[in-house]
Amino acid sequence: MxxxxxxxxxxxxxxxxxxxxxxxxxxxxxxxxxxxxxxxxxxxxxxxxxxxxxxGGKAQLYREVFERMIAHHRAGLERALAGAGPRLRPRLRAVADWYVGQAPMNFLRMMTSDMPALGDAESAALAGPAYAALMQPITEVFRGAMAAGEARALDPDLLAGSLLAILDAVAFAEGRGYGEHDRRAMAHTMIDVLVDGLAVVEGRPG
Amino acid sequence: MxxxxxxxxxxxxxxxxxxxxxxxxxxxxxxxxxxxxxxxxxxxxxxxxxxxxxxGGKAQLYREVFERMIAHHRAGLERALAGAGPRLRPRLRAVADWYVGQAPMNFLRMMTSDMPALGDAESAALAGPAYAALMQPITEVFRGAMAAGEARALDPDLLAGSLLAILDAVAFAEGRGYGEHDRRAMAHTMIDVLVDGLAVVEGRPG
DNA sequence: GTCTATACACCGATAGAC
DNA sequence: GTCTATCGGTGTATAGAC
CATH class of the missing domain: 1.10.10.60 (Homeodomain-like)
Structure with missing residues (x-):
């Protein structure tokens, strides 16, 4: 056929x-x-x-779109990371640069709003690969930094999920008047916060 | 009537x-x-x-629910902050504790998915107060810490939006197998990351 | 204040001509 | 491959009895 x-x-x-x-x-x-x-x-x-x-109708169309988008992001993320060197901050920036260069995908909304409408079985079948494609490359970044002694040992899944949430929030803030109006700059600012922290300590500019 | x-x-x-x-x-x-x-x-x-x-029908009902919820959160946030002392970390923890004690509200989804369905005028009319109620108390926390020299000078709106996004992500992670399975613990972990940073530096445990 | 009944609009999907 | 026409289902909202 x-x-x-x-x-x-x-x-x-x-x-x-x-x-x-x-x-x-x-x-x-x-x-x-x-x-x-x-x-x-x-x-x-x-x-x-x-x-x-x-x-296959609307649900099937959504599934295909979703899978294509996930594959696109996974490939883009891995390409971006391949040329980013070994250190944590540039690797996170590579992730952010890729992400802000794409149309905002509202990952969290897709997972919490769209997928449940496809039914529980469907939802579970799509959530797994989506997780692997989007979260895993980022968890690897954190895991690598921890193994190298560059980052403190914390839950890599939690960190990756938070980074994705921040990048979605930054996309939301742009064009709303909140924040600095530039997705890339905002994303880099937040990555610096994640790496260095917000606290003023000796040896770092306040 | x-x-x-x-x-x-x-x-x-x-x-x-x-x-x-x-x-x-x-x-x-x-x-x-x-x-x-x-x-x-x-x-x-x-x-x-x-x-x-x-x-008023469904749209009006949603509006009332939304406004009631916003007022509830504003009051709860301010009550939580009133007893949290002056320092940044405990204040952020008070915000997080309040937030994770509530049913996950998916603020970002509401703003990006639900509100546009009410029409542009309606959407704008609700977004303003919602911003004031949810974001403003948190931006004040950051602003205060900056004024006290406790935090570096960065965009408070960006920081507040990111914190809210993280708290929503933490709610999403719970019950999914990602992360540590406990909203409150995950939220506190991420607040420590925001305050101290992820990087391993002298004088802090790796 | 709650009910039954129903109008009306919209949407997804199919049938079948061209 | 694209079209017109239409069916069936679902969802909001109203009318009006009780």
Whole structure:
């Protein structure tokens, strides 16, 4: 079947366009607040025509978009980290630079709002790989720094989750008037706080 | 009108129940994924009966719930801070202890997902007070520490937003297997990171 | 104040012509 | 591959009896 071949990843320019506009809409507003008609409009076709490229319906389309996005982030993160050297701060900055260079993905909202709507089984099946792709490269950064004696020994999962949350918060702050109005600068500031701390101590500028 | 009197804040035991169950549902799943029928069921009445206590419909009900919750948090935060002394770390811990003692409110999701569904005007009208209530007490904590020379001079809004994001992330991590499984302990750990930093330096345990 | 009944809109999905 | 037409389901809200 053609539809199956497409679902397996066949190029099909129109299908690519559908995935692209669907991703933009899902990321901007979340699963529940995007309709198939909106996706079709943005892709330049009628709502019913969408089902030629996404025969599995809305939930399946979301799944594909999500998985593609996760793979994209994992690859980008690893590429960014590969050229970042061994030290903690530049590695965290590489993570942040990658992340702020992408459209804000609202990872936490996706996990808490969108995924449960797909059902418990589906949700669990997607959460695992998403965790591995997004969190794991960051936990490795922290783990490496701890092993090198550069960072104190704390829960790497907690640190990675917090960093992701901060990067989402920074994306939220931008364009709202809170903060310094520049995602990258804000992200770097917060990384410095995570590394050096906020406290004024001897030998560091207040 | 009776309905207006109730909307102004009349006691009405049934109306209190409606607000309570609506808050629990909205916080747990977000505006889009809660139906008026669910709220009615949880409140022990039929869907149509809801409109006696919430004549403004779903959007208005959400607004009231949101404002009540914001006021609740503002009062709780200020009470917690009033007895926390002058130093930065205990003050941040007081904020965290209050926050983790409450049902996770997913502040970021509310702002990015729920509010836009109410329309731009509505959204802006609610975002301002919400910011003032939740962020401002925390920015004051940071500002105070900076004025006392206890903390480095950085954007207080950025720091407050990051702290809130971390506290939401910690709520998310709990019950997922990530992290240490205890919201309060995780929150305190992250506050220590914010204050002292992650880096291993002389005079501090690695 | 709570109920039944129902209007009305929207959305996801399918059928089938072209 | 795209279209028109339409079905079925769901959700908000209203009307009106009790």
């Amino acid at each position: 053609r539809a199956v071949a497409e679902a397996m990843g066949e190029p099909s320019e129109a299908r690519e366009r559908v995935l692209d506009v669907a991703e933009a809409l899902f990321v901007a507003r979340g699963l529940a607040r995007v309709t198939m008609r909106e996706i079709a409009d943005a892709a330049g076709m009628r709502q019913a025509s969408l089902y030629h490229h996404a025969p | 009776r309905a207006v009197a109730e909307a102004m804040g009349e006691p009405s035991e049934a109306r209190e129940r409606v607000l309570d169950v609506a808050e629990a549902l909205f916080v747990a799943r977000g505006l889009a994924r809660v139906t008026m029928r669910e709220i009615a069921d949880a409140a022990g009445m039929r869907q149509a009966s809801l409109y006696h206590h919430a004549p």
